[in-house]
Amino acid sequence: MKTLYNILFLITIISFASCRDDFNFEPASGSELTFSKDTVYLDTIFSNIGSSTYNLRVYNNSNKDIKIPAIRLAKGENSNFRLMVDGMPGKSFENVELLAKDSMFIFVETTVDIKQQTNGAEFLYTDEILFQAGSNQQKVNLVTLVKDAVFLYPQKFQNGSYESITINDEQVYGFFLDENDATNGNELEWNNTKPYVIYGAAAVPPGKTLNVTAGTEVHFHRNSALIAFPTSTINAQGSIENSILMQGDRLEPNFEDTPGQWTGVWIGQNSNISIANTVIKNAVNGLLINANNGTASLENVQIYNCEQFGLLLATANVMGKNVVTNNCGRAALAITNGGVYDFTHCTFANYWSRQNQTAAIIDNGDGTLPFALQAQFKNSIIYGNASESIVLVPANNQSNFNFSFDYCLIKFQNTGNRYNTEVFPYNFNNPTNYNNNLIAKNFNEHQPYFSNTQKNKMMITDKATSLINYGNSLFAQQVPNDLLGNSRLTAPDLGAYQHVTSSVD
Template sequence: MKKIVFCIFLMFVAFASCKDDEITTDPQYKLEYSVDTVSFDTILGGVLAPYQTLKVFNRSGEKIKIASINYASSNEYFMVNINGRNSHNVSNIEIADGDSMFIFVQTNGDVSGSEVPFALLDSISFSYNGNVDYVYLSALSETPIILDHFVVSSDTTFSGTQPYLVKDTLKVEEGATLNIDAGVRLYFYNGASLYVDGSLNCNGEVDNQIEMRYFRNDNVLKDTKYYLAPGNWKGVWLSQKSGDCKIMSTNIVGAYQCLVVDSAFADRKVVVGNSQIYNAKQGALVSESSQIYAYNTLFANGGYYNVYLQDGKYLFNHCTIASYLSFSLSDTKPALYLNKKDSLSVDINNSIVCGNNRTKKEERIDLDNVASNLNDSVDGKNFRLNIVCSAISRTDSLTGGNNHGNIWDFDGDFYRPKSNFIDKFYVDFKTDSMSPYRTIGSDAILKMYPECATDIFGKNRVDDEFPDAGAFEY
């Protein structure tokens, strides 16, 4: 009896094995694909883009043999790895029911030198059981102007619609001027920088801004672009040797230090207007012994000291100075750090200074080597801080100075991201109807500084009774 039961068991096992080995040829049993099109964001020609993944599923209930997987383009814009094999053509691949396989796709774009964006379109075909399925491949390629150890030794202008790809240090020599026209895009490799010993004129326009950022366009996290992550490139450095510099309608994003202005207090002035400087591993603005006038500008999300000012003379009109990067030290570091070693003068008008909920409110403006009175002179070392008609998320309303019309201790957590902040690297700093800093600005500032009559995006500030604080007008 035991022998009979054992034989029956073996028959069942053998039958099941035969079933597992049986390959269907019925065309009604279909494969499924994770996407119908493998899409790449805009890529730079000649620069290998990170791979995209295509997953092929067999959920048919039967084992399927794929007679051929074929990528047979004469252009060969794309490179494919099929089930671990770097080949454009693979035959006789079996996929059991419930199993899957991977195909990895890369591209280095169009290298023909086209000056206009070029659409790359192709497909991979899957032939099985009389069926032919297609998964499409798509990318938009731009040919960059390559700058490798490029030196500006005489007056030079960057213009046009082609992006510039900076592979190392882009240096402006002493006595030379680099002019950057509106709409120009400067993309930087890992560790690359713009280093200025001469002069820099960024001539962006409100509706045609200049971009300076990391070169990758793919996502570092879901729905979050890689170039938004801080620390990918070094940033813009205005050295001690540099002359007057102007940065207008320019976005500087995702650097180690986005904008560094090195000491040249007596001879040089830097003007920053209608710009967005944010997501820095260390500081959005780091300055020592310099003269800076900033208006209608966002300085945000510095990982250590968001805005660091050591000595010098500074004027901020209608600026938003905010620190909200939750994944970094900016959780607990100040939005604005003032360090007096010799002489420091800071005027903040119609502006916002705030940080997130983990920063102690009394430290969102941090004062180092400074007495509690804002007009301070000790051993000939002078400190002056004037704050007028601004919103400051600091507990104590600093004494002394020309401080009036301000909102102190407002809820710095007002800036809340619209989705999980850890996954975003940014928040939306635009004003809405419930903002606590609406119409708290002084219209006298607009009369004294007519360039502030419109906001960072050109919206009129004088339509309301009083202007909003910060760079953005509701």
């Protein structure tokens, strides 16, 4: 009986509590509210592409529960900003409750059509969040930079399907660049007037050439790529003062160095590429060249933050000068199925934060003649945070696996003596394959002392004394200036840059 009494008493207490109206919210006067910031800066967005979500925290500093009569955007329903208050989306809210000494988040997004605002290439779009409390009104500013762009994407057909292209017998969401496009004009001529935003696989048609001029910015949406079809060419010629940039389309600082945002640049069989003063970053594979026609020319090319490989070369023919890589998930440079390669004053570095990566991987497939390897590395750096910076995988011992490192820095610690350094291919005393190199066999030996590997500043500093003026002058004459345009003819350092002072980061 006592148990039953206790249960009935508990039910009565709960019912009584549920009917009480202890929470009396008083109208806010305006003096109670403070904010985490007086201006919410939304990072740069492209026209008609939604922003990330940003937040503002609103504090009730008083000892009373308050009700904010109105929270609204100054431009009302015409505003291009969107709010979420207390879990509810909208642009205007009434009687928003906030407990004493409590806070709440307001989430902000925006999408802006630049053509409805201005004729310029970019502009600042602003609004205000107004907090109305009696006769007092508080505000928080909203600011975002909107950039116009040339948008390239597959067409949608009347039946609801989308344009596609065929790659390896598969239909892929993509399109061929058109030199007589009704909207964009000649899509095979890219310039620096506006950025380009790519959706899907943008393909250079067979027999055509895509020309990219200095200062051009190309932004790729997720799973998008630039592809050179057989017999086509990509000709990207930046300058030292005005480099070409290829990266993802997320412009927020949090995505500045995020790998895997887009697929990469693919150079298909029998196509070719000439690329100079260009930065490729944040892709899955930065630049893939597969059995190209002629010699692919890479000069002053930087490839960073790739989910798998920075430079992936398959039975290719490549000449590289002042090529720099860093932060790649599997390898900064991967040469597979042989090919012909000549790299001078390059820095193949890899400081990826996780294990099972290296700076360079080289193989010659099954070792047969079609996959014969001929690779030369001169006055270059092959280094990273892995114990061994090169992984050589010859088929059938030395058969069709020809390579040479001349006046290079190679990190090779041979952890646990896993490799036999007295026989091919790691016999560093064999002058046929290794000539006048610096072999870093521990962490302290021949350190390059890069300026800042996290920020991809891969210049060696003045602390790297063994690398300074170590380069062969004959090789330096083939690449007389470093990636920044500094002369190296009188005292060539190893790698793509002449050294800088250690205070530069």
